[in-house]
Amino acid sequence: MDNYNIDDFNEKAEVLKVLAHPVRLCIVRGLIEKGQCNVSHMQNCLSMPQSTISQHLQKLRTAGIIKGERNGLEINYSICDERICRLIKTLFQE
Numbered sequence: 593m594d595n596y597n598i599d600d601f602n603e604k605a606e607v608l609k610v611l612a613h614p615v616r617l618c619i620v621r622g623l624i625e626k627g628q629c630n631v632s633h634m635q636n637c638l639s640m641p642q643s644t645i646s647q648h649l650q651k652l653r654t655a656g657i658i659k660g661e662r663n664g665l666e667i668n669y670s671i672c673d674e675r676i677c678r679l680i681k682t683l684f685q686e
Contacts, residue, residue, distance in 0.1 A: 611657070631649070
C-alpha cells in the first residue's frame with residue numbers, strides 16, 4: 593500500500609459530508625444545470641422557506657463548493673469547483 597496523506601482524505605470526506613444531504617445535492621445539481629441561480633428561484637423550485645435554503649447555501653459556501661456574487665439586492669450562486677460538477681454528473685449518469 594502506498595503512503596497517503598490522511599489530510600487529503602479528510603478534505604474529500606468533508607466535501608462528501610456536505611453533499612450528503614438531499615436538499616444540498618438538489619441545489620448543487622440545479623446550479624450545474626442552470627449555471628447560476630438566486631435564492632428566490634431556488635425557493636420556488638424547492639418549495640421551501642428561504643431561511644432553510646439559506647442555511648444549506650451557507651454550508652455549501654463554507655465547504656468551497658459554491659460561491660455567491662452580488663447583483664444589486666440579489667446574490668447569484670454558482671459552482672466554484674469543477675471537480676464537483678464532474679462528481680455530480682457522474683453520480684446522476686443513467
